[in-house]
Amino acid sequence: MNNEMETSKFETIPNGEPALIENMENLLKEKMERVYAKGNTKRDAHPKHLALLQGEFTVEPNLPPELKVGLFEKENTYSAWIRISNASGTVQSDKKKDFRGFAIKLMGVDGEKYENNVEKETQDFVLMSHPTMPLGTVKLFHDAVYYSLKWSPIILLLRMVATGNGSKMRELSNGRKNHTSPLDIRYWSTTPYLFGDNQVVKYSVIPTSKYKSTLPEPLTDTYLTDNIEKHLTDEEASFDFLIQFQKDPKQMPIEDAGVEWKEAASPFIKVATIKIPPQIFRTKQRDDLAEEFSFSPGHTLKEHSPLGGINRARVEIYRNLSAYRHDRDNRIMNEPKT
Numbered sequence: 001m002n003n004e005m006e007t008s009k010f011e012t013i014p015n016g017e018p019a020l021i022e023n024m025e026n027l028l029k030e031k032m033e034r035v036y037a038k039g040n041t042k043r044d045a046h047p048k049h050l051a052l053l054q055g056e057f058t059v060e061p062n063l064p065p066e067l068k069v070g071l072f073e074k075e076n077t078y079s080a081w082i083r084i085s086n087a088s089g090t091v092q093s094d095k096k097k098d099f100r101g102f103a104i105k106l107m108g109v110d111g112e113k114y115e116n117n118v119e120k121e122t123q124d125f126v127l128m129s130h131p132t133m134p135l136g137t138v139k140l141f142h143d144a145v146y147y148s149l150k151w152s153p154i155i156l157l158l159r160m161v162a163t164g165n166g167s168k169m170r171e172l173s174n175g176r177k178n179h180t181s182p183l184d185i186r187y188w189s190t191t192p193y194l195f196g197d198n199q200v201v202k203y204s205v206i207p208t209s210k211y212k213s214t215l216p217e218p219l220t221d222t223y224l225t226d227n228i229e230k231h232l233t234d235e236e237a238s239f240d241f242l243i244q245f246q247k248d249p250k251q252m253p254i255e256d257a258g259v260e261w262k263e264a265a266s267p268f269i270k271v272a273t274i275k276i277p278p279q280i281f282r283t284k285q286r287d288d289l290a291e292e293f294s295f296s297p298g299h300t301l302k303e304h305s306p307l308g309g310i311n312r313a314r315v316e317i318y319r320n321l322s323a324y325r326h327d328r329d330n331r332i333m334n335e336p337k338t
Contacts, residue, residue, distance in 0.1 A: 070303030136258025181213035292334035
């Protein structure tokens with residue numbers, strides 16, 4: 001584990017967690033070596049990007065004082081890159097039901113960063129198309145990686161049922177969908193983050209575009225990217241960016257990302273607007289940039305530090321596997337400034 005990052009007063013780290021994270025990293029690296037034996041090494045998580053888009057992220061004017069924290073301290077518009085992806089660890093057809101990823105990278109963000117000794121003027125938000133991460137603890141996450149890679153998905157399912165976690169496998173199955181378009185759907189951070197010194201939040205992104213896509217008949221291998229392209233030929237896409245405060249640590253836990261924070265108990269509050277203008281994105285240059293960029297919950301201002309075991313695991317694993325895949329293919333590590 002990286003000892004340069006501080007542990008928040010809100011977190012409780014179980015015994016043995018660092019070893020589980022290290023073992024997951026080794027297992028995933030072995031998988032990448034096997035799957036990408038001939039090079040062109042892709043991410044282990046979300047390897048198939050559907051689009052890398054340019055946009056703008058505008059902090060709302062006249063936010064109340066309690067919301068003026070970190071990135072949201074003052075009204076500002078940031079240039080953004082948004083990587084939209086399929087969540088499956090295998091590059092597969094868009095016809096297969098899946099979760100979608102929505103990773104935002106803002107440029108020109110000044111301030112002290114969560115990861116020490118990293119000079120970046122960027123801020124990342126990593127979201128997916130489901131309110132929770134069903135395998136929401138490091139132990140469950142580790143078991144899923146171990147049993148699916150060392151044994152088989154069937155053995156993983158049997159293991160989860162035997163340990164009383166069959167409902168989590170059902171939630172994973174039910175959460176995978178054939179969406180009309182990644183620009184039509186809502187996303188959640190699933191994991192919590194600091195908001196200043198004394199509060200904890202989750203994030204969500206809600207579509208507000210006038211244009212809506214439809215499912216093609218039949219579905220094609222690239223229908224999601226095709227629908228993004230059709231949308232952005234003449235129309236912009238837009239989203240509201242919102243935060244949700246933790247109100248009850250028991251009902252809204254930090255160390256289990258599999259528990260949904262109910263909106264009835266704590267409604268989401270809009271703090272920014274995302275706009276994605278019409279653009280041409282199906283180019284080799286965009287495809288190359290999508291592979292060069294790295295997104296992580298750890299690429300953030302200190303006021304918005306990631307919390308909880310899943311985030312601790314992702315920060316560590318994403319950093320090391322990103323360095324591994326870039327080095328393996330002699331690919332540059334690109335952190336954009338514009």
